[in-house]
Amino acid sequence: MDQIDKLAADVPLLPAATRDAAPARTRRWHIAVFLAPALLVYTALMIVPLADTLRLSLFRSVEHAPVFVGLDNFRVLLTDPRWSLHFWAAFRHNLYFFAFHILLQNPVGIALAALLSLPRLRGQAFYRTAFFLPTMLSFVIVGFTWKLILSPLWGVAPALLGSVGLRGWFHPWLGQEATALTTLALISVWQYVGIPMMLIYAAMLAIPGELIEAAELDGITGFAQFRKIKLPLIWPTVGICSILTFVGNFNAFDLIYTINGANAGPNFATDLLGTFLFRTFFGNQLQLGDPNMGATIATMMFLIILAGVAAYLFGIQTRMRRYAL
Amino acid sequence: MRMTKAAWVLSGAALVMAAPALAADATLTIESWRNDDLPTWQEKIIPAFEKGHPGIKLNFQPTAPKEYNAALNSKLDAGTAGDIIACRPFDASLELFKKGQLTSVNAVPGMDHFTAVARAGWSTDDGQTAYCVPAAAVLHGFIYNQDAFAKAGIQQPPKTSDEFFGDLEKLKKDGTYVPLAMGTPDQWEAATMGYQNIGPNHWHGEDGRKALIAGQSKLTDPAWVAPFRELAKWGPYLGDGYQAQSYPDSQNLFTLGRAAIYPAGSWEIAQFAAQAQFKLGVFPPPVPKAGDPCYVSDHPDIAFGMNAKTKNAEAAKTFLAWVASPDFARVYSDSLPGFYSMQTQSAPVTDPLAQQFLAFRTACKSTMRSTYQMLSRGTPNLENEVWVASANVINGTETPEQAAQKLQKGLDSWYKPAK
Numbered sequence: 001m002d003q004i005d006k007l008a009a010d011v012p013l014l015p016a017a018t019r020d021a022a023p024a025r026t027r028r029w030h031i032a033v034f035l036a037p038a039l040l041v042y043t044a045l046m047i048v049p050l051a052d053t054l055r056l057s058l059f060r061s062v063e064h065a066p067v068f069v070g071l072d073n074f075r076v077l078l079t080d081p082r083w084s085l086h087f088w089a090a091f092r093h094n095l096y097f098f099a100f101h102i103l104l105q106n107p108v109g110i111a112l113a114a115l116l117s118l119p120r121l122r123g124q125a126f127y128r129t130a131f132f133l134p135t136m137l138s139f140v141i142v143g144f145t146w147k148l149i150l151s152p153l154w155g156v157a158p159a160l161l162g163s164v165g166l167r168g169w170f171h172p173w174l175g176q177e178a179t180a181l182t183t184l185a186l187i188s189v190w191q192y193v194g195i196p197m198m199l200i201y202a203a204m205l206a207i208p209g210e211l212i213e214a215a216e217l218d219g220i221t222g223f224a225q226f227r228k229i230k231l232p233l234i235w236p237t238v239g240i241c242s243i244l245t246f247v248g249n250f251n252a253f254d255l256i257y258t259i260n261g262a263n264a265g266p267n268f269a270t271d272l273l274g275t276f277l278f279r280t281f282f283g284n285q286l287q288l289g290d291p292n293m294g295a296t297i298a299t300m301m302f303l304i305i306l307a308g309v310a311a312y313l314f315g316i317q318t319r320m321r322r323y324a325l
Numbered sequence: 326m327r328m329t330k331a332a333w334v335l336s337g338a339a340l341v342m343a344a345p346a347l348a349a350d351a352t353l354t355i356e357s358w359r360n361d362d363l364p365t366w367q368e369k370i371i372p373a374f375e376k377g378h379p380g381i382k383l384n385f386q387p388t389a390p391k392e393y394n395a396a397l398n399s400k401l402d403a404g405t406a407g408d409i410i411a412c413r414p415f416d417a418s419l420e421l422f423k424k425g426q427l428t429s430v431n432a433v434p435g436m437d438h439f440t441a442v443a444r445a446g447w448s449t450d451d452g453q454t455a456y457c458v459p460a461a462a463v464l465h466g467f468i469y470n471q472d473a474f475a476k477a478g479i480q481q482p483p484k485t486s487d488e489f490f491g492d493l494e495k496l497k498k499d500g501t502y503v504p505l506a507m508g509t510p511d512q513w514e515a516a517t518m519g520y521q522n523i524g525p526n527h528w529h530g531e532d533g534r535k536a537l538i539a540g541q542s543k544l545t546d547p548a549w550v551a552p553f554r555e556l557a558k559w560g561p562y563l564g565d566g567y568q569a570q571s572y573p574d575s576q577n578l579f580t581l582g583r584a585a586i587y588p589a590g591s592w593e594i595a596q597f598a599a600q601a602q603f604k605l606g607v608f609p610p611p612v613p614k615a616g617d618p619c620y621v622s623d624h625p626d627i628a629f630g631m632n633a634k635t636k637n638a639e640a641a642k643t644f645l646a647w648v649a650s651p652d653f654a655r656v657y658s659d660s661l662p663g664f665y666s667m668q669t670q671s672a673p674v675t676d677p678l679a680q681q682f683l684a685f686r687t688a689c690k691s692t693m694r695s696t697y698q699m700l701s702r703g704t705p706n707l708e709n710e711v712w713v714a715s716a717n718v719i720n721g722t723e724t725p726e727q728a729a730q731k732l733q734k735g736l737d738s739w740y741k742p743a744k
Contacts, residue, residue: 064424082704082738152566153574175510175568177722262391263709265510266568267717282395285513286697287706288420289395 050302056295066292073296087297089268090276091304093181097272098249100185101192106241108189109196110234114226116197117204128201135194143258146187150174174259177269184270188255192248196241203237204230236320243312250305253278273301351640352382354407356400358393359627361596362661369660374647381640401426401632408635409644412457412628414446415697422449422456427630429454433642435649442691443667445698446625457628458648461657461664464591464682465522465622471604473502473585482608486555489611493562496585504562506584508570515715516708518588519559521622521694523610524552530620530692538699540742544733545726551613553718553725560719568720591682592626594663598678605678609685623691625667703739710735 057073059066077083112131116124134142150157150173158170173183207230215221215229253274256264262284264271279287281294355366366385374383386407388396394417400406401421410427412418421427430436431454436444439459447457469482474492477499483489496504509515528534528548536542542549564570564578579587580600587593589607597605612619629648631641647653654666655673662676665683674680696708710732717723723731 082735147571150569151574152569153564153578158566170566172566172569175508175566175570175720177720261511263512263712265512265713265716266720267713267722283398284706284709285394285712286416286701286708287704288417289398290704 053295053298053302056292057299060292061290073292074300077293077296077300083293086268086271086276087273087300090271090273093270094250094252094272096181097185097188097252098246100182101189101245101249102242104186105189105193105245106196106238109193109241110200110231110238112193112197113200113204114230116201128198131197132194134191137191139191139254140258142187142191143255147174147259150183175266177266180260180266180269184256184259187259188252191255192245195244196238199237199241200234203234207233232321233323236322239312239316239320243309246308246312247305250301250308273297273304277301351380351637352384353409353635353637353640353644354384354386355409355411355629356393356397356407357385357387357411357627358390358413359411360387360389363387365660370656373652373656374644377652378643378647381643383644401634404634406632406634408632408637408641410457410630410632411460412447412630414625414628414693415699416702418447418457418628418630419449421630422454426633427456428633429456430458430630430645431455433458433649434646438649438651438668438670440669443625443669446693447628447630450699457630458645459625459667460627460629460648460653461661462623462667463626463664464685465518465624466589466591466607466609466682466685467522468579468587468589468593468597468678469606469608470502470579470582470585470601471606472582474606476501477585482606483611484608485615485617486611486613490558493586497562503564503578503584504586505559505564506575506579506587507559507563508567508572508575509716509719510569511572512712512716514572514575514588515556515719516712517694518590519556519719520552520711520715521624521696522588523555524549524695525620525622525692526610526612526617527551528695529618530690534692534695534698537695538742544736545729550725550729553714553728556715556718557721557725560721563719591663591665591679594676594678594682595661598662598676607678607681609689619689620692621685621689622694623665623686624693624697627664700736700740705735705738707732707736707740 058068058070060069060073061067077087115121116128116131121127149155152158152170152172158167161167161170171179173179211229212225215225220228251274252272256270256272256275257278260266260270262275262279264275277294277297278284280290280297283289363385366383371383371385375381384407394413397406397410398421401410401424406426410421412421412427418427422429436455436458441452443459443462444455445452447459448455467482473496474482477492477495479492479495483492493504496502507514507518525533528537528542528551533542533548537544537549544550560567564584570578575584575587576593576596578584580597582601582603587597609619609621629645631638631645635641649668651668651670651672654668654670657664658666658672658674658679662674662679663682665674665679665686666672671683674683694708696711701708714723714728714732718725718728
């Protein structure tokens with residue numbers, strides 16, 4: 001909590017920066033030397049590929065030769081119904097996927113963290129590990145396990161429901177258009193709820209005991225204490241969790257691909273921008289890969305995430321109240 | 326760029342003379358998507374080749390089918406692909422040939438063992454240049470559990486569509502077996518083993534397929550909507566929760582003896598014969614009315630071509646010539662039952678189930694999947710659209726007419742038939 005706050009809060013100007021004690025002529029080579037490795041690696045692995053993706057999105061392959069077309073690929077993606085229908089549908093699904101996470105994953109994460117940080121809870125370490133375990137599993141295992149659990153043929157879900165006389169409630173949720181995306185979102189929440197839980201748990205542990213003691217002396221206990229004392233102190237952490245979730249969700253691909261394949265069935269009901277990008281870029285069965293349109297979608301994803309993060313940083317982060325602990 | 330016949334002969338002669346010097350020098354790496362066939366290649370096909378061709382070693386290096394196209398394209402672009410390329414039929418490989426990554430195989434000795442139809446899957450649109458040597462075709466049909474048919478009192482496999490649904494109804498009433506083993510989430514099952522399996526009987530095989538390519542018929546014509554109408558009736562006979570029943574689920578459901586009929590491709594034969602504890606039978610797709618001519622999907626599936634950048638061009642040509650020879654046809658058909666040679670002289674097939682499948686070829690007229698040639702070149706891609714549409718129709722979320730209209734609209738948006 002402390003660290004995150006210090007990172008996020010405006011850094012006051014240090015006196016050293018203004019002192020300017022060193023003579024102007026001294027070249028401070030060590031700065032460049034120390035920066036170089038990180039800068040080189042980051043440039044080679046992040047900035048160059050990103051720039052190249054942007055460049056690719058401005059070209060189109062005509063007779064196997066790249067032709068510069070400006071922003072025309074974006075026009076096609078956003079307005080030509082052959083592309084735009086898929087694009088906007090994937091975008092809507094992404095928004096839904098994200099909303100589901102924000103409305104479920106964070107509150108559950110906060111609740112679990114609050115319960116875990118109760119001083120008199122027995123078996124704390126066990127619960128903490130159990131809740132965090134799915135996060136550490138590979139998405140392939142998570143996807144495969146849930147596919148099996150929910151399988152109408154071999155799954156335990158129909159049998160479990162049957163044992164309490166509710167077999168009729170079971171549906172092939174992953175295969176129905178109306179329920180597939182929600183089911184996937186729930187699986188994803190199940191897998192990743194450990195991350196907000198851990199971050200918020202750490203933030204709660206960092207709340208000084210005197211503060212809680214003072215609250216108790218004033219007669220604020222139980223849920224009121226959580227709402228009035230603890231919650232305001234963990235908002236910045238919740239904010240960080242939300243933005244991590246946002247970035248993760250708009251890049252989501254793996255779980256959908258593992259469970260419902262690159263076609264994101266049924267009838268594209270679970271198609272996210274990530275699977276749409278995959279199909280376009282690498283091709284799918286008889287559809288040949290189109291790196292240029294793929295790069296265009298990747299660029300749009302980048303812009304969407306950039307816009308979301310910027311909105312958070314300037315719209316919410318700066319207005320958040322912070323308390324020095 | 327193209328090699329003349331004389332050049333091939335010369336290089337062949339050079340190879341013969343250089344053979345002793347080459348001994349054990351050339352190792353050909355074969356790219357393929359048939360990872361299931363790895364043991365068969367290692368135990369049967371490679372020894373058969375190496376016995377007759379000392380000095381050339383083969384290294385079969387398959388990739389998972391799903392990743393093959395993407396992986397192969399990247400490897401070819403980067404110059405790290407193997408010497409021999411297993412070719413997908415039609416556009417995927419045509420694209421590689423146009424990029425100069427595959428070479429013409431017109432001059433490979435033995436190419437005259439193939440009919441023009443067999444070569445069509447790996448030839449330029451004008452049919453003049455072939456770039457891969459056809460290796461195998463797969464047939465479609467239905468595999469059934471003979472015990473299940475006996476239990477439900479079905480004497481003979483169905484011949485007409487009405488009989489087919491009548492038998493499904495009997496199986497459903499009996500209740501011991503799931504009548505049809507198929508699911509819709511993987512989509513390609515619905516399209517390949519559903520639509521492309523029963524469709525040719527309705528659109529009259531090659532006639533219909535060619536008329537579609539020529540623009541003389543439309544996907545909204547009755548002949549093309551009819552298969553969707555039939556598929557729409559499949560839903561009630563599929564297993565509970567078929568909307569989430571994956572392809573391996575269907576295979577297991579059938580081989581475990583819990584389902585009666587499996588809409589199949591002949592590539593399932595080896596696996597099913599090994600796993601099923603009951604007697605298997607096959608029947609061709611039922612015809613609409615008794616006495617109608619029957620058609621069967623006899624789809625060109627695998628061919629082999631040469632990586633244009635290979636360092637072992639001579640050895641690669643020797644291998645391709647072997648693929649075009651009856652020797653290869655014999656070994657391949659025999660060790661991989663369900664994959665049928667496309668050479669004019671048919672290779673003997675020993676597996677009884679594979680023989681029954683092969684009999685479809687003589688009883689019915691052969692055709693290939695309707696969406697593969699030319700029609701899946703643009704966006705939206707017809708083949709992929711058919712996957713989605715077939716699954717939707719079986720799921721009941723789209724009517725046959727809606728599905729057909731959507732497909733035709735998508736095709737019209739980019740496909741202009743040659744006049």
